[in-house]
Amino acid sequence: MIENRPWLNVITHAGLLLGVFFLCFPVWMALVASTHGPEALSRSPIPLWFGDRGWENYSQLLAGGLPEAGGVPVGMMMLNSLIMALLIAVGKIAVSIIAAYAIVYFRFPFRMGFFWMIFITLMLPVEVRILPTYDVIVRLDMLNSYTGLSLPLVASATATFLFRQFFLTIPDELVEAARIDRAGPMRFFMDILVPLSRTNIAALFIILFIFGWNQYLWPLLVTTEERYYTIVMGIQRMTNSGEALPVWHYIMGTAVLAMIPPVLVVLSMQKLFVKGLVEQEK
Amino acid sequence: MQKRVTFRHRWLPYALVAPQIVVTLIFFIWPAYQALETSFYIEDAFGFSREWVGLENFRALFADATYMASFSTTIVFGLGVTALSMSISLALAVAANRVIRSALAYQTSIIWPYAVAPAVAGVLWHFMMNPSLGIFAYWLEGLGYEWNHYVNGDQALLMVTVAAAWKQISYNFLFFLAGLQSIPKSLIEAAAIDRAGPVRRFWSIVFPLLSPTTFFLLVVNLVYAFFDTFSLIHATTNGGPANATSILVYKVYNTGFVGQDYGGSAAQSVILMLMVAAMTVVQFRYVERRVNY
Numbered sequence: 412m413i414e415n416r417p418w419l420n421v422i423t424h425a426g427l428l429l430g431v432f433f434l435c436f437p438v439w440m441a442l443v444a445s446t447h448g449p450e451a452l453s454r455s456p457i458p459l460w461f462g463d464r465g466w467e468n469y470s471q472l473l474a475g476g477l478p479e480a481g482g483v484p485v486g487m488m489m490l491n492s493l494i495m496a497l498l499i500a501v502g503k504i505a506v507s508i509i510a511a512y513a514i515v516y517f518r519f520p521f522r523m524g525f526f527w528m529i530f531i532t533l534m535l536p537v538e539v540r541i542l543p544t545y546d547v548i549v550r551l552d553m554l555n556s557y558t559g560l561s562l563p564l565v566a567s568a569t570a571t572f573l574f575r576q577f578f579l580t581i582p583d584e585l586v587e588a589a590r591i592d593r594a595g596p597m598r599f600f601m602d603i604l605v606p607l608s609r610t611n612i613a614a615l616f617i618i619l620f621i622f623g624w625n626q627y628l629w630p631l632l633v634t635t636e637e638r639y640y641t642i643v644m645g646i647q648r649m650t651n652s653g654e655a656l657p658v659w660h661y662i663m664g665t666a667v668l669a670m671i672p673p674v675l676v677v678l679s680m681q682k683l684f685v686k687g688l689v690e691q692e693k
Numbered sequence: 694m695q696k697r698v699t700f701r702h703r704w705l706p707y708a709l710v711a712p713q714i715v716v717t718l719i720f721f722i723w724p725a726y727q728a729l730e731t732s733f734y735i736e737d738a739f740g741f742s743r744e745w746v747g748l749e750n751f752r753a754l755f756a757d758a759t760y761m762a763s764f765s766t767t768i769v770f771g772l773g774v775t776a777l778s779m780s781i782s783l784a785l786a787v788a789a790n791r792v793i794r795s796a797l798a799y800q801t802s803i804i805w806p807y808a809v810a811p812a813v814a815g816v817l818w819h820f821m822m823n824p825s826l827g828i829f830a831y832w833l834e835g836l837g838y839e840w841n842h843y844v845n846g847d848q849a850l851l852m853v854t855v856a857a858a859w860k861q862i863s864y865n866f867l868f869f870l871a872g873l874q875s876i877p878k879s880l881i882e883a884a885a886i887d888r889a890g891p892v893r894r895f896w897s898i899v900f901p902l903l904s905p906t907t908f909f910l911l912v913v914n915l916v917y918a919f920f921d922t923f924s925l926i927h928a929t930t931n932g933g934p935a936n937a938t939s940i941l942v943y944k945v946y947n948t949g950f951v952g953q954d955y956g957g958s959a960a961q962s963v964i965l966m967l968m969v970a971a972m973t974v975v976q977f978r979y980v981e982r983r984v985n986y
Contacts, residue, residue, distance in 0.1 A: 412886060416891070419791075420792075423786075423791050423792055426784060426785070427707040427785060427788045427792065428704075430781065430784070430785045430862075430906065431799065431926050433781075433859070434802070434806055434859070434862065435802065436821075437814075437818060437820075437821055437859070438817065440820065440821055440828060441817055441820065441910045444820065444848070453826070453827060456826075456828065457826050457827075457828060463925045480824070481870070490842065491697035505712075506712045506713045506716065507713065509709040509710075509712070510709060510712070510713040510714075511707060513705075513706040513707075513710045515696055515698055516699055516700055517700055517701075517702065517705070517706035517709075519706045522706070523708045525714055527814075528714060528717055528722070529713060529717060531717075531721070531722070532721045533969075533973050534966060534969045534970040535721045535722075535966060535969070536920050536921075536969060538920050538942045538945070538946075539920065539942065539945065539965035539966050539969060540724050540725055540727075540728045540962045541945060541946055541949060541950070541958075541962070541968065542728070542945075542950070542955060542962070543724035543725070543728045543731070543959070545721060546724070546727065547720060547724055547727075551719075562716065563716070563719075563720035565712075566716040566717045566721060567713075569702060571713065579696075581699050583696055583698045585978060586696065586698045586699075586700075586718035588699055589984050590698075594701075594741070596705055597705075599700070621807070624810070625808075625809075625812075625813075626922070627810065627811070627812045627924030628924060628927075628946075631927075638977065643812050643813060643924075644812070646812060646816055647928040650816060650819065650928060650929070659826070660746060660825075662816065662820070663820060666813050666817060669810065669813050670808070670809050670810075670813055673808035673809070673810075674808045677804065677805055677808040678805060680708060681800075681801060684804075685804070688807075688864070688920075689867055689868060689871050
């Protein structure tokens with residue numbers, strides 16, 4: 412702080428509190444709504460404080476699911492989301508770190524060709540080429556499988572760039588030392604490069620886990636069988652469940668359950684997350 | 694770009710890049726090529742035959758009033774999300790950079806929405822704005838304002854804009870905060886000694902020095918609003934009412950999967966790919982420039 416201005420301090424804190432309120436209020440409403448029964452949520456104004464049906468609603472959701480949404484237990488959807496998120500995060504990191512290693516530490520024909528091919532994926536998000544990608548999945552018979560859910564999302568230009576960037580900062584002397592000690596390329600990779608990248612891998616894992624958990628369009632296309640539904644796309648089945656009135660207490664309960672794992676990851680590893688996010692984009 | 698000291702191996706580097714390249718070829722480049730090819734054909738509804746029509750699909754697209762309307766909806770939406778989200782997060786970042794007491798608590802309570810999926814953010818706001826029982830709709834009614842985004846297209850667009858911006862605030866906040874923290878304190882102190890007040894210091898020192906961050910976020914936010922918000926729209930308004938929230942990425946999906954017009958959908962894909970490509974180039978050009986500073 413440069414100089415002491417009490418009124419400015421008041422404004423600063425007031426502004427921050429207002430911002431925090433704006434960010435937290437929707438979630439507060441979701442939490443409150445998920446603890447009420449359908450009667451309390453059928454007339455306006457709806458309650459702003461918790462009801463007594465929370466336990467009932469959540470156990471019904473987790474174990475029983477909703478008949479309106481195909482009756483898949485939300486617990487199962489969460490498990491599917493977890494599997495998908497882990498496969499995507501681990502897959503992306505594994506595939507990217509070895510590709511970056513090859514591009515930085517080897518000299519071979521078509522090296523730059525491969526680099527640009529990876530770069531181009533940045534320009535081709537799934538959203539803009541939905542139909543032909545769906546076609547590929549159908550032909551490869553990958554509908555309704557964890558492979559179909561995760562494999563197409565495993566290529567990652569940003570992760571490859573991040574590792575490349577990081578490898579370029581590692582002193583050349585390490586390679587020389589490794590070569591003098593007669594370590595081969597894989598030995599150098601496993602024993603020196605991977606341990607040095609530990610922080611980067613962890614930070615990237617947080618970002619990619621959230622990315623994977625929050626996938627929507629892809630699971631929507633790839634899963635037609637209910638037992639492969641993921642939670643984020645499953646919510647949509649409830650809001651658009653046809654003629655029946657939306658069951659808001661269940662929808663909000665599901666929304667809360669869909670938020671808990673990624674939010675917990677961010678909050679519990681805040682420092683790593685901030686580092687990973689801000690550095691990833693540089 | 695590369696190390697001075699490298700390894701030599703006949704096949705190892707190829708084996709290392711292979712997984713990434715195979716996935717890229719099968720799931721990125723091949724479908725993109727398919728989209729490009731299909732966009733020059735008209736296919737009958739059963740997929741039995743197709744006919745080369747050249748640029749006819751594109752011509753039909755630009756003659757289509759709903760497609761052009763979708764273009765302008767996308768631009769209004771993109772600019773709205775970007776402006777709303779960036780201005781709120783800049784204000785919050787400036788404030789958070791100023792406080793000393795409980796700075797970490799503020800940061801924690803601002804960054805968590807990053808983890809919320811756009812679809813979930815949409816559903817939360819959908820609930821709060823619900824005309825019959827949403828709390829916001831109720832408050833607005835108390836102020837004498839009729840809210841019904843199921844009927845009123847402008848209100849529906851406003852709702853998805855706010856929801857999309859809400860989700861993006863934490864991301865922008867972190868980058869603005871990092872940008873603010875990298876501004877040398879001595880500059881601000883010098884200005885303060887010259888009797889520049891806080892407002893003056895912000896506009897003539899802090900804001901110009903933040904411009905690389907601001908520009909970077911501008912591109913990122915536009916990309917987010919144009920391409921990552923499909924789920925938000927699909928989970929809430931479904932492009933309605935009367936196509937009022939049917940942005941381009943939603944329309945590609947709708948034309949292809951619901952309308953079964955493969956040629957038209959492919960032509961839209963091609964246009965979108967060109968848009969992403971242009972924005973990616975802008976972003977990377979800029980990043981390169983920053984490196985040379």
